[in-house]
Each structure stands twice: as C-alpha cells, then as structure tokens.
Amino acid sequence: MFYPIKLDKIRNLRYGMKAISLIEKKFKKPIGRIDMENLTIEDVAEMIWAGLQHEDKELTPDKVMDLIDDYSDITTALQAMSNAFESAFGKVEDQEGKNK
Numbered sequence: 001m002f003y004p005i006k007l008d009k010i011r012n013l014r015y016g017m018k019a020i021s022l023i024e025k026k027f028k029k030p031i032g033r034i035d036m037e038n039l040t041i042e043d044v045a046e047m048i049w050a051g052l053q054h055e056d057k058e059l060t061p062d063k064v065m066d067l068i069d070d071y072s073d074i075t076t077a078l079q080a081m082s083n084a085f086e087s088a089f090g091k092v093e094d095q096e097g098k099n100k
Contacts, residue, residue, distance in 0.1 A: 003084035005048075005077065007067040013051035013084035020088075022050040041065070041074070048081055 002012035020031050026046050027034050039047070045061040048068075052059055068077045 001087045003080060003087055005072070005080040007071045011052055012055060013048065013080060014054050015051050015084055015088035016054070019050040019053060022053065023047055026050070044074075044078065044081065048077060051081065051084055 002014050004010050004012050023034070023046070024031055027043075042061070045064045045068075049059060049061040049064045052064070068074065
C-alpha cells in the first residue's frame with residue numbers, strides 16, 4: 001500500500017519488506033524494537049528514504065532532507081511517514097488487541 005507525500009512531485013511512501021529491511025539494517029535491530037518516539041532528524045530522513053526507494057533508487061537520505069526543506073515541512077513529513085507505517089502494519093492498538 002502506498003501513501004502519497006507532496007515534495008518536488010507526488011511521491012509515494014511504501015513500507016514493504018524491502019523498506020523495512022533497509023530500516024532494520026540502518027538501526028541494527030528489528031523494526032519493532034526501534035524507539036519511534038526518540039528519532040533524530042537523520043533517522044527520520046533514513047526512514048522516509050527507505051519508504052521511497054521503491055520508486056527512486058537514486059534518492060539518498062540527504063536528498064530527502066533537501067526535498068522536505070524545499071517543498072514541505074518536518075511535521076508534514078512525519079505525519080506522512082506515520083500514516084504510511086500505519087497503512088503497512090495497522091494501528092498498534094489493533095495489534096495489541098485493544099481495538100478489536
């Protein structure tokens with residue numbers, strides 16, 4: 001499933017197995033053990049980069065930061081990333097059985 005984010009053009013975040021694998025390699029831990037509440041800006045850029053790799057292999061985390069600075073803002077980018085993760089994994093409450 002894709003989640004659009006408007007940067008230099010409409011790009012589509014997707015957190016499938018390849019993107020998750022890229023994130024796990026960067027953080028050197030399983031996705032479920034990453035502290036999402038204490039990410040650095042560099043961490044956020046890496047995660048967004050991983051979610052955009054499926055459509056732009058030339059993109060880098062540094063370029064992601066430039067695109068966000070030039071065409072969006074950090075809050076919007078974080079919300080798009082959060083929505084894309086929710087789309088890929090469902091709400092945390094659902095996984096814990098609280099919303100079933």
